[in-house]
Amino acid sequence: MSWADTLSTTDNLRPADQVMQLDRLGSMFASRLSFARSLVRKMIKERWQISNAVFDLNDQGHGTAIYRITTPQGLYHCVIFCRELRADQRSDRVIAEAWDATFAIVEGDVEAELLQNMADNVPLQEAGRLSSRVLVLSRANKSLRNFSQFVAALAVGEQPDPAALTAVGYLYRTTAVYGNGKFGIADFARLERNTDLNRPFSAQMLAVYVLRQFSIEQLNHLARVQAPDTAAELAPELQRYLGIGNSTGLGMAPFLINHPQLIQQWIYGRERALACARLQPASEKCRNKLLALMLRAHRYLQQTVTEDQAQTQRNRNIVQSVQQVIDWLERTPAHPALYRELTDWADKHSSVEAQELINTLLIEMYPELVDSLDDELGCHETMDLQPDMKVRKLKELIEQSFAWALSYSEESAEDNYWFWYRSEEKEEPRLGIRAEESGAEKETALAIGPRISRCYTLLAEFVQNNPSAMVVEFLMAHSKQKEIVRRIQTMAPTPYGEIRANLWHRDMKPMHLLRTKLSFFGAGRFDPKSDRWVRITLFQGAPLGVELTNPALSLDQLDDWSFPIQPERQPGKQAEAQ
């Protein structure tokens, strides 16, 4: 079987009933198909150039910086504004109104008029209005602890302790990265024919990647300002180990629910990659490569630090579980069906998180087979009604494809525990307890399971009295069901679009929703701050901008940056002098 045939096969795919469980989705890791990896790979292949065009910062690091991004097809600029932020204004939440850095990606050149407009509006973020040439709008706050430690170390010619970057893997963390038409910026549809940035979230990832480069250069600048005679620059291995943080909350959830066709595409892509990898015959060389990847991931997980007790326990569990996988691999000789045997063994003996780690690493093994999926993770989203479908057929569809939703009970307090809503404070998404808090009458319709179940109840009654009727006649009698019927008809043939959980249920864990989306972004170092608020790191270990154009470095070398290990501490000038 050729690899193309393998990639297009549907025989070996995991069942949706397994894949789409919320706890499994919430156990996924970033993979080589994640958007950060995919963007960097494209930048390497096409040798994108990222250069600093303006670096007008004062001694406090405040001012304007502009980066030029040149690709074979296009030209973009990233404009960054840094301003002083008072301690009482420092917040990662969407309700904040000021930030350490605000920035935007622009298509083409930045003329004086556009720059002035951006200077007036980018720092305002949601309160500003931007040009349609702006592709991404974002902001970030400093990790004060890392920033001050790092500047102090570099100023005296020392390198900062790498362990600080393991604990908090960045100098800046973004708190929102807006694309797709927000606040007047370009619609995603405008990028459809732009081969640089037409993959999902690739423009947003580019903005974050450039901020990483800026954070390094701003750090070096501040150290130089503080001690021009003694200052050192951040060592390349620490630059590479430095990522960009992101602080996020329930805002991730509405996207996952409101874009089921896109989610289907993402997960279908990942599952096809996995199905393809699992079919490959494992030679001794393959086994050793998988073992090496597993050992690196194990070390990464051992090093991961979080204050959250539950996550700490999860990390301990997975470290233990991955050790068992390593032991199994070490004692099991290579044979053609090794991967199938491994995943079958893991299904019985490993935690869900360890199972998903194995899957991620199997995908990692076969770039030549799976990387073409990078261009297949987007889709046109349209949901059309099929009004002439018979109501009997619709009822059968629900029974066959959405049986998971029918266990919902109107009477069960547990099934109706939470409600989702948006606050009048900058539309911040929030979660309330239905029996205790006000606002449920304005809840956001995110719980698809209960909606399907309610529709099914009405439909079953209608079918009894009108067995030959069409769906449109059912909707004439029950017009409130139009949206959910359209969704059922559209999604029923696609296995992976719907998360199989009741998002109102008391046991529902919002963190799983956050991690699902973040893993597709390419996030690592999950650091929960509550059951619905998390900090993560992007681009930790990724090649630097200057390395993208280095002909001495191959794609294989540069692309191999998953699960980065803490670099050794470098001796500084003081140590060398002793």
Add this chain to the structure above:
Amino acid sequence: MKVSFNELQGLSRKAFSGVGFDDGDASDAADMVVWMEAHGLNGIQSLKRSLAFILEEDQSHSPEIIYQDADLCVVDAHNRTALNNASLAIELGYAKCRARGLSVTKIRHCHNRMLIVGYLSRVARRNMSVTAFWRDSHQPLTEILVSFKAGEEAPEICMYSLDDIPDDTEPNDGITLVMVNHVNLMPDFKADQTLNNLLHQDKHSMNNWQKHALAEGIEVEPEMWDRLKELATRILVESSDDSRQGAGAGTSDND
């Protein structure tokens, strides 16, 4: 002010929800307005003219089928907006056309009829040819014909006034839709017809308008934008100390 396509669609959807439209109707209505605006057909102006009227309507009522057979249906919108009363009537016509090859749908007592074009584009997208006909005003008597070829993104639109009006003509607030599954029905003026105040908008100019809207954004009056925002706030929950905890974030990020 300039806004993006997605931004206008999102805010319109929230505003319609704020007015009381059901979720499906709110997203359909937003799509209709934005489709019209992006194709140079003044969706926002149409909405602006009728907004006060829509706000007075009882949104809980559904359109009513007053007659149907295998090929024909007549639906009464009870003097309410096409924005949340036309879609199911159109879908009913679509279903009949799928079964019979041709269907005729009449929607009676309906306003904002021009906005229906935004929804008809979905019928064409699903590979069905559709022509809509209605009379828009009585003095002078104006007729509008909108015709989508199956599979095409934009229609041909003809609007013209008639000099010769029969004495017994009464104001008409209905719309007639003809859907055909296997051939195309396109408007074509009679060779000897004298047409006054002719507007003939072709699909190429509408497609160009859409490309321009995506590249440059869509112009909206700030007052109308603020009005939509105000309506959209109706679906937001008042904030309190308790609700602030509902986001799950900490209180300090000074680290």
